[in-house]
Amino acid sequence: MKEARHASRVPYTAQSDNELISYVAEGDREAFDELVGRYKNRITNYVYSIVRDREAAVDVAQETFIRVFYKAHTFRGMVQFSTWLYRIATNLAINETRRRKRHPTHSLDEPGGGEEGEVRWDFPDEGPTPDACYELKEVQRLVHHALDQISPVYKIPLVLKEIEGYRYEEIAEILDIPEGTVKSRINRARHALKKHLTT
Template sequence: MRTTTQPHPTTDDRPLVEAAQAGDLDAFNQLVGRYQRLAYNVAYRIMGDADAAADATQEAFLAAYRKLDTYQPGTSFKAWLLRIVTNKCYDALRAHKRRPTASLDALLLDPDKPDRPFEQVAPERPDEAVEQQELHELLQALLLTLPPDQRAVLVLADIQGYKYHEIAEILGIEIGTVKSRLFRARRKMRDALREHEELLPPAYRFQNRP
């Protein structure tokens, strides 16, 4: 079955944000409930550790509450919040001087054919299950080799399904920077996989590509 990303519905956060900025703690708690799962998922993909992701998420919401007066009305609250989340993840990685142990469950895209993700197919034989596990572990290891800025873009684009302009707003960078980081990240993953293409689904082995 081909994995596809889900669209991100537009939510009007303005009433809750305005109330929270006026000191309504219940309104802010509603915003937390609305975005807690998303914030944690992004943090987990960057950090790769459940406890570290939970800590980063909590720190991000605390920081967001303290910085509510800096939020600019009319802009995306979700993007503003996710920028705080990613920054907290970067801070944690720098503070602990460690590399994350994230797993790449989403499908890797070919930078030359971005509309062709790898497909995850239910194994029919035990040896296929072993090969899929080996591929999963390989993708985990390769993800660790990416710099944090490229990893964040890859997570937001290929796992969370955000568009270029959304990622640019979340990370506070130019769309061109998003594209270049994503291209480099995908190319690094793809080049590394050339040495292990026997683990790839047959349709995505490099010698079979037109």
């Protein structure tokens, strides 16, 4: 019966996230692979913006999807799948940040580094002059450095808003805090970012 139902199903690529996660809860590996394909790069980029280490970001992203697979049966559809996914990634990224503070390691990452599809901070390559390229990289470095000075409490909502493009109410769901708190933290993050960029 289950195989017949699966056989009549529309292609995975045409399924919504919430439909796919319901199949994952039944142990459907193909549905899981489709979700991973949709979100792997986004989650890795997002985690990187928090932990600031490529290897750690990849590890946390992998752990995020492992949890998605084994916790799929707990998803009730009260929120969008992406909200649930980012909530898991956020909690794991925060845990990794705390762990790294307790056991600091030296990272060889350079601002904007990484392979294609891993880190989105690079500016588009439209053939700028060497001087213009240097200026862009310098701005990039300064933004990275300024973001690193902001507490994750404030940086994470800012990244979700400005980089990931989530609305205030969606960020509130991801972080499980009131919408007013989200707005307040983002405002504080913006002020802190501006301060670090102008000093």
